[in-house]
Amino acid sequence: xxxxxxxxxWDALEDTSTEAANMSMRSALLIAIEQKVRSWRVTQAEAARxxxxxxxxxxxxxxxRITNFSLDALVGLASQAGLSVRLDIADAA
Numbered sequence: 001x002x003x004x005x006x007x008x009x010w011d012a013l014e015d016t017s018t019e020a021a022n023m024s025m026r027s028a029l030l031i032a033i034e035q036k037v038r039s040w041r042v043t044q045a046e047a048a049r050x051x052x053x054x055x056x057x058x059x060x061x062x063x064x065r066i067t068n069f070s071l072d073a074l075v076g077l078a079s080q081a082g083l084s085v086r087l088d089i090a091d092a093a
Contacts, residue, residue, distance in 0.1 A: 008020070026071050029071070029078055037062065037081065
């Protein structure tokens with residue numbers, strides 16, 4: 001069996017480079033939002049109110065249920081959390 005190496009876990013898990021790029025961006029956003037929310041040190045109900053989502057939706061975010069969130073939704077949540085989202089674009093290696 002040939003050993004393979006990947007730049008990140010999403011390259012190994014996803015079928016296409018497009019899907020891997022999307023999941024990589026989603027995971028980075030989800031982690032940043034989760035860290036910001038936890039830094040508030042408030043109840044989940046209060047954090048959900050600040051983000052404009054339901055508490056069960058916030059629970060999904062805090063548990064890392066990435067498939068429940070589109071890239072678009074995560075960009076919106078990052079903005080609600082007071083985070084600035086920027087995109088770097090470069091030629092593929």
